[in-house]
Amino acid sequence: MSTPTTPIPAETAADNQKKVLNRLKRAQGQLSSVIAAVESGAECRDVVIQLAAVSKALDRAGFTIVSSAMKDCVSGTGEKSDPMTVDELEKLFLTLA
Template structure:
């Protein structure tokens, strides 16, 4: 399987993961401090959503990289391809 070649996309994904990592550390702190289960569950849901969103972005970036390089370079086909990828990202975001 290919690796991401776009540095900007790779950095954006890393930034998202670092934010999720911070949220996880916050969750650990919440549990250590004995905060309410309802508050912890809310934070867990936020971390899950952040990771799901990162996964969707990774999937779309991969599709764009791998399929985009195999498509004709006309403006119309590129625009249609971008629209489809946008729809795919929206669909992936609704999986949970």
């Protein structure tokens, strides 16, 4: 017997922009902490851990941007400029990998 499923609502461009901005602001705060840690002579381990957190936050923001572009390309919505080709999307995605 099959269980009915509820469709997951599609995220809007505004939702994606909010996610990206939140991640970038988090990364900005983390980067400020890294700079302060280096300036104060903090332990190498602590600096590297904070730097990894910045890197992860930036990567996640980038992946959100790319995945949003992919959804727009597949659905035929979105971009104000010329639509991206599959090759362009792949190249853009791989710049984050």
